Amino acid sequence: MDVDFCVVGAGFGGLTTALRLKQAGHTVALLEARDRVGGRTWTETRDDGLWIDRGGAWIGPGQDAIYALMKEFGIASYKQPTEGDAMMFVEGKKYRYNGTIPLSMSPWAVANIGTVFLELTQMCKQIDPHAPWDAPKAKKWDQTTWAGWLDRNTLSKPARQLLEHSVAGLYTSAASEISLLFVLYQMASAGGPSFVLGVKDAAEDERVVGGMGAIHRAICNELGDSLHLSQPVRSIAQDADGVTVRSDDMVVRARRAVVAVPVSIVSQINFEPMLPMDRSFLQQRMPSGAVYKIALVYDEPWWRADGLSGQSFGAGSMASLTIDASTDRESPAVLCVITEGPEARKMTKLSEEERKKGVIDAVAARFGEKARTLTDYVEQNWTIERYSGGGMIAHAPPGVLTEFGPSLREPCGRIHWAGTESSAIMYGFIDGAVRSGERAAVEVMEHEAMKVAP
Ligand SMILES: Cc1cc2nc3c(=O)[nH]c(=O)nc-3n(C[C@H](O)[C@H](O)[C@H](O)COP(=O)(O)OP(=O)(O)OC[C@H]3O[C@@H](n4cnc5c(N)ncnc54)[C@H](O)[C@@H]3O)c2cc1C
Structure with missing residues (x-):
């Protein structure tokens, strides 16, 4: 040809x-x-009309290229429901909160997150995303790992867990594997740390209809x-x-x-x-790293009635992150589980049944017994996809x-x-x-x- x-x-x-x-x-x-x-990105569309994004799904502010492409083809987006409280679990302790930061953590932890955020914002400003390797401190930052930098800049354990996993989770790898310069580059490429850290109104919170x-x-x-x-x-x-x-x-x-x-x-x-x-x-x-994206399908989004957004996070769990991933229709509803990095690699060594049980147990431990009323369990392991080489990104x-x-x-x-x-x-x-x-x-x-x- x-x-x-x-x-x-x-x-x-x-x-x-x-x-x-x-x-x-x-x-x-x-x-x-x-x-x-x-x-x-891979959408499974089922006979009952439910569609499930088994890979990349969310879009958000500043992502003008994907929105322009959708406009060109007349494809609409909708806001993923985020009302209600999120939950975070650190060493068995539950923090229920609204917004980006669990303010119910100690003032010390909240202050620590605030200073780290300001520091990252300043560092990102020194990076031209077209040539991060030319930043004045590029060499120094590239010799440091994300884990190493957090060691020196976080003194509170909950603050450390939140920051470590919200960033390392994106690269689906341990924080010790990732260059600090790379983290700053990716943050700068998305306009600063707010986007990557999922700060409310700055992060990806829309989905594509269909x-x-x-x-x-x-x-x-x-x-x-x-x-x-x-x-x-x-x-x-x-x-x-x-x-x-x-x-x-x-x-x-x-x-x-x-x-x-x-x-x-x-x-x-x-x-x-x-x-x-x-x-x-x-x-x-x-x-690339290791990541599972799992859809738990329910007749309805029961967590909303409990005043919860569906978002929860707990490091070292088989359901590391949960998010409401329902479509623009109320029913069926989807709670998405994303587990990544070292935990996802451990999960790959379990049998299908052990994994499914472990994930559902972990979600039920957070949300209660209603989590066991699922009508379907759709698991996607990107780690074993030959033509992706892992996920989410390199x-x-x-x-x-x-x-x-x-x-x-x-x-x-x-x-x-x-x-x-x-x-x-x-x-x-x-x-x-x-x-x-x-x-x-x-x-x-x-x-x-x-x-x-x-
Ligand atoms: C679980 C998960 C969740 C994610 N969530 C989000 C999200 O919510 N929002 C977001 O913005 N991003 C998200 N991402 C990241 C996003 O999906 C990717 O950034 C994006 O899809 C990458 O597109 P790409 O074209 O660069 O690469 P790919 O989508 O990987 O495309 C590469 C293509 O090359 C093909 N290929 C590979 N080898 C060969 C070969 N030898 N010959 C021919 N073809 C080949 C592959 O089959 C594939 O189709 C997520 C990713 C994953 C895995």
Whole structure:
């Protein structure tokens, strides 16, 4: 097959790249390994009309790229109900609270969270998300882990747990694995710490009507036969005139390729000639973590009647985080459980039945016996997904951003990079993936000295 451009991977990064190239009048082949599109977003729509987002789901303020894409296709969003109290559990003690910070913690703990938040805000201001490795203190911050920094800056145990897990949880890894510079970079890429720490009114609190699948379907309709499913790309060769992309049963010849595969698993593709050293080394050094996203389905959102929002958090539990993930209809209702990092790795070693029992017991211990009245249990373990390499997103361990960071987006000859991990703005979010696709499409067209369609 001969096309202008070949795009590898049909998550939001690749879908947006292919969409923009096609809209600009180019021929495109989008090769996707799985038999579905969406990558780390995946909506299951059931016969009773309930849809469940098994991966990325929430969107929020400042995520203009995903909202613009939805507007283009006439897809609506709705506010995820958040009224009611949240709960946090530290060493057996329960804190019930409204807002972002459990003010029922000791004044000492609350003050500690406040000072850490201010400090992070100041540090983020010193970071240009387009080049975090150039920040004046980049080297120093990149030698420190998130755990190490918290050791020096948190004196209260509950404050420490809240801060450690709300950040490390996002990278689905232990806080000791993550570079402080990387944490600051991701916060800066989302406009500061409020977004990443889930501060009320600054965080992702909206959902897409119909789930992420509604957007996938709209894009796929436009892509038509440019999309090729079940085509895991095995090799990409480049020469002076173009690229040759090979899957198990397709060979695509194009002028340029955009690879929109998670950075942690790009090395599964054989590049000929080999990629430049810094890019290869970057790919070897940016891992993803372990995460379960589980939907507990109920006839109704019973927690709301108890004055609860459905949000609860307790480190070291098989139900680390719970969130109300119901659709825009009242029934059926969904309580989502997200368990990540070391706890998720432990869960993977249990049998399906042991895991299910453990999760339900943990939720019932927090919310009471009504938690056992579920009508369905839908478990998604991203850790064992070959074409995701884990979830939610790849992070940089110490030393990686300052040594190899510039290779995150830099094209390698005729090979360009898309995907959320290549986005300077909203790194790690669905919105970042969309932005990366918009950028990569312009990039390849500019490299071929073509004009972007109005
Ligand atoms: C459990 C979970 C919850 C999340 N929650 C949120 C949330 O609420 N809000 C938010 O903004 N973000 C969330 N995220 C993150 C968000 O889902 C991702 O940032 C985003 O979907 C990444 O899109 P992408 O296109 O960069 O990569 P992906 O979605 O991973 O797409 C990459 C694609 O490449 C394909 N592929 C891989 N290898 C090959 C190959 N060799 N050949 C061909 N194709 C290949 C894959 O199958 C996949 O389709 C969550 C992620 C997870 C896992």
